[in-house]
Amino acid sequence: MYLQLDINSPKTDLDEMQWRVFVAGYDMYQARVKYMADASFFITEKGYVGRVECTAKVGDHVCILCGGKVPFVLRKKTNVDEVIWLLVGECCVEDIMYGE
Numbered sequence: 001m002y003l004q005l006d007i008n009s010p011k012t013d014l015d016e017m018q019w020r021v022f023v024a025g026y027d028m029y030q031a032r033v034k035y036m037a038d039a040s041f042f043i044t045e046k047g048y049v050g051r052v053e054c055t056a057k058v059g060d061h062v063c064i065l066c067g068g069k070v071p072f073v074l075r076k077k078t079n080v081d082e083v084i085w086l087l088v089g090e091c092c093v094e095d096i097m098y099g100e
Contacts, residue, residue, distance in 0.1 A: 042091075050093035060088055064096065071096060 039051045052073055061074045073088040
């Protein structure tokens with residue numbers, strides 16, 4: 001059963017639980033749309049295709065961190081004496097998301 005409702009309309013034909021489920025689903029949908037709008041697609045040097053936040057730049061590295069559930073994007077910063085890795089954010093990459 002699909003319901004077409006306006007999020008701002010009064011909840012006339014829904015009981016309280018149905019209304020809460022509808023609002024939660026709508027909030028998740030809005031968050032997902034915002035996430036996709038703020039994302040860019042990329043191809044790695046090895047040919048993997050993925051999606052990353054717009055803050056990523058050419059030259060950033062896609063890494064699997066120990067204990068991480070998803071791949072992460074890291075940016076290498078080189079100082080005079082040391083190399084520092086900055087966490088840019090998480091990403092989604094085809095064929096390496098589930099331990100492939």
